[in-house]
Amino acid sequence: MALAGRAALRWGARLPSPCSAAGPLCRPGWLPAARSERPYSSRDKEKLDMSTYPVESIRNFSIIAHVDHGKSTLADRLLEITGAISKTDHNKQVLDKLQVERERGITVKAQSASLFYNHEGINYLLNLIDTPGHVDFSYEVSRSLSACQGVILVVDANEGIQAQTVANFYLAFEAQLSIIPVINKIDLKNADPERVEKQIEKLFDIPRDECIRISAKQGTNVEKVLQYVIEKIPPPQCNTADPLKALVFDSTFDHYRGVIANIALFGGEIAKGQKIVSAHTKKRYEVNEVGILTPNEQPTHKLYAGQVGYLIAGMKEVTEAQIGDTLFLYKQPVEPLPGFKSAKPMVFAGMYPIDQTEYNNLKSALERLTLNDSSVTVHRDSSLALGAGWRLGFLGLLHMEVFNQRLEQEYNMSVILTAPTVPYKAVLSSAKLKKEYGKDEITIINPAQFPDKLSVSEYLEPTVLGTIVTPHEYIGKIITLCQDRRAVQKDMLYIDENRVMLKYLFPLNEIVVDFYDALKSLSSGYASFDYEDAGYQSADLIKMDILVNGNPVEELATIIHRDKAYAAGKLLCERLKETIPRQLFEIAIQAAIGKKIIARETLKAYRKNVVAKCYGGDITRRMKLLKRQAEGKRLMRKIGNVEVPRDAFIRVLKRETDK
Numbered sequence: 189m190a191l192a193g194r195a196a197l198r199w200g201a202r203l204p205s206p207c208s209a210a211g212p213l214c215r216p217g218w219l220p221a222a223r224s225e226r227p228y229s230s231r232d233k234e235k236l237d238m239s240t241y242p243v244e245s246i247r248n249f250s251i252i253a254h255v256d257h258g259k260s261t262l263a264d265r266l267l268e269i270t271g272a273i274s275k276t277d278h279n280k281q282v283l284d285k286l287q288v289e290r291e292r293g294i295t296v297k298a299q300s301a302s303l304f305y306n307h308e309g310i311n312y313l314l315n316l317i318d319t320p321g322h323v324d325f326s327y328e329v330s331r332s333l334s335a336c337q338g339v340i341l342v343v344d345a346n347e348g349i350q351a352q353t354v355a356n357f358y359l360a361f362e363a364q365l366s367i368i369p370v371i372n373k374i375d376l377k378n379a380d381p382e383r384v385e386k387q388i389e390k391l392f393d394i395p396r397d398e399c400i401r402i403s404a405k406q407g408t409n410v411e412k413v414l415q416y417v418i419e420k421i422p423p424p425q426c427n428t429a430d431p432l433k434a435l436v437f438d439s440t441f442d443h444y445r446g447v448i449a450n451i452a453l454f455g456g457e458i459a460k461g462q463k464i465v466s467a468h469t470k471k472r473y474e475v476n477e478v479g480i481l482t483p484n485e486q487p488t489h490k491l492y493a494g495q496v497g498y499l500i501a502g503m504k505e506v507t508e509a510q511i512g513d514t515l516f517l518y519k520q521p522v523e524p525l526p527g528f529k530s531a532k533p534m535v536f537a538g539m540y541p542i543d544q545t546e547y548n549n550l551k552s553a554l555e556r557l558t559l560n561d562s563s564v565t566v567h568r569d570s571s572l573a574l575g576a577g578w579r580l581g582f583l584g585l586l587h588m589e590v591f592n593q594r595l596e597q598e599y600n601m602s603v604i605l606t607a608p609t610v611p612y613k614a615v616l617s618s619a620k621l622k623k624e625y626g627k628d629e630i631t632i633i634n635p636a637q638f639p640d641k642l643s644v645s646e647y648l649e650p651t652v653l654g655t656i657v658t659p660h661e662y663i664g665k666i667i668t669l670c671q672d673r674r675a676v677q678k679d680m681l682y683i684d685e686n687r688v689m690l691k692y693l694f695p696l697n698e699i700v701v702d703f704y705d706a707l708k709s710l711s712s713g714y715a716s717f718d719y720e721d722a723g724y725q726s727a728d729l730i731k732m733d734i735l736v737n738g739n740p741v742e743e744l745a746t747i748i749h750r751d752k753a754y755a756a757g758k759l760l761c762e763r764l765k766e767t768i769p770r771q772l773f774e775i776a777i778q779a780a781i782g783k784k785i786i787a788r789e790t791l792k793a794y795r796k797n798v799v800a801k802c803y804g805g806d807i808t809r810r811m812k813l814l815k816r817q818a819e820g821k822r823l824m825r826k827i828g829n830v831e832v833p834r835d836a837f838i839r840v841l842k843r844e845t846d847k
């Protein structure tokens with residue numbers, strides 16, 4: 189079932205059409221004023237006429253904020269005020285459609301909704317694009333912004349400006365969008381909107397009297413937000429008389445209808461039956477359906493310049509509706525709009541079926557899920573211990589966890605994920621390797637590909653510029669944590685008397701796994717963190733192998749900075765010792781760099797008491813049994829046949845053991 193359809197069933201979101209309001213689905217809570225402002229439709233799926241909304245009446249905007257500051261709650265209120273959804277408890281966070289979003293209370297995939305609103309006698313079409321707040325999904329934020337002329341910047345009245353508030357502000361500022369600062373949660377006991385206004389003025393140079401104080405939860409002042417949207421955000425600058433120019437800013441996959449592309453029209457109009465061309469792939473399509481999201485799909489006769497909606501045109505894969513692509517009419521080419529930077533995977537991990545007989549099912553689940561999430565990269569891979577699988581690239585660790593959770597929940601697949609690694613690089617010096625790869629520099633996403641030091645002139649590691657916002661009492665501990673993670677301080681600024689913003693250059697691999705957890709725990713949850721790509725730097729990297737009775741365990745190999753190898757090797761050996769069951773012979777668990785052993789744990793033999801029944805009488809029999817047991821042990825050691833149950837590796841590889 190389409191996401192939109194599923195959302196409608198589960199949360200009762202529906203259209204405020206006159207007919208449905210009187211029908212059996214009718215619930216109290218409709219806002220009568222909103223009904224008359226909406227273009228007439230006698231049935232939900234009947235096509236709407238959007239020609240009554242000229243460019244001047246359109247406002248395209250996004251809500252941006254630090255995680256949990258209340259974007260989705262504010263979006264719900266805006267949807268209620270404009271009558272897009274009914275005011276019931278079932279309609280909490282309507283734009284968070286995925287099960288994982290509802291369970292984790294985070295927005296993963298940006299969603300849009302067209303709202304109809306009458307202000308001072310004029311009907312407006314307000315296109316709201318909800319965006320995710322977590323750092324892993326900032327790629328979604330920047331592409332949502334490209335379809336907007338303004339943003340509502342939501343800041344929690346108690347927490348104040350946080351790391352992602354800063355990052356999101358700059359995304360909007362650099363895109364030259366109008367910014368409406370909104371201070372949310374003023375109903376909280378500890379709310380201090382005045383302090384937050386001062387922070388906004390100091391950091392973003394926005395006069396404090398331009399901030400709106402609201403409670404999205406209770407609906408206080410939310411109408412004022414809509415008023416500001418109309419007054420402060422300019423309408424899009426475009427013309428319906430121009431040739432069609434549509435920006436694809438998102439796409440989803442529906443099993444029945446193929447790709448559904450979210451588009452923003454920067455010129456012209458689009459309707460069913462028109463032939464369109466993708467500027468990126470040069471492929472031609474015939475439009476099957478256009479419409480708006482209310483937030484469910486609502487077909488329209490046409491979409492006009494300035495409007496935001498969806499398009500279905502027989503595209504079979506999400507890659508055909510490339511995010512950032514421009515669509516134009518066949519034989520009426522236009523200058524393509526500037527595209528976006530494509531999503532760059534930051535974290536790679538191997539993925540294997542728990543049982544190899546599940547390989548094909550997992551393959552098709554992966555294919556279907558990646559159709560909906562084009563930011564995941566997939567390459568086939570295989571491992572001696574885990575069999576055939578894939579190496580996947582994710583935007584960050586949360587993205588990896590969310591993807592895994594979606595595989596389990598939406599496709600009923602349980603998988604093994606190997607230890608995450610970041611994309612390292614090696615500048616090759618060996619002529620042989622250069623010839624083999626056809627280039628001088630290679631990216632290493634799998635420790636198995638790590639080239640030997642002798643064939644490399646330099647290893648490089650990815651870095652990020654991290655922003656930390658914290659109450660000042662935690663600064664000391666945070667600075668120690670950052671230094672421990674090999675980070676270099678770049679800036680430090682007091683945003684008010686007791687809040688500090690720190691900027692650090694981090695090696696990416698030092699923050700991907702548990703940095704955020706460590707930061708949260710040492711600041712009692714008060715410090716926030718965000719980061720952006722900062723290129724590569726030279727690093728003393730090595731490949732660390734884990735050996736079990738002298739045999740390397742391929743999937744436990746990691747690429748690591750030399751200074752960190754000893755501690756990491758020791759930890760892995762200890763963990764393995766805990767997870768491998770004792771056997772009839774002794775097991776050596778070692779961490780090694782090349783031939784050099786850097787850590788060792790010994791798992792003592794489980795000494796089966798083979799002579800227990802001999803009552804000390806028959807010495808010959810006793811000796812014979814002991815000899816046989818020793819032979820058994822030697823044989824096992826000799827062939828290195830350590831019986832490690834599969835789930836022992838899984839427990840070591842899975843991140844739960846990191847804690």
Ligand SMILES: Nc1nc2c(ncn2[C@@H]2O[C@H](COP(=O)(O)OP(=O)(O)OP(=O)(O)O)[C@@H](O)[C@H]2O)c(=O)[nH]1
Pocket residue numbers: 253254255256257258259260261262281293294295319320321322372373374375376402403404405406
């Ligand atoms: N007291 C109070 N709580 C609020 C208010 N607005 C939102 N909340 C609560 O704050 C929490 C986070 O709200 P969300 O709307 O999910 O936040 P978000 O910014 O969309 O979060 P992400 O989607 O994860 O980025 C929820 O528990 C809301 O109920 C408010 O005005 N007052």
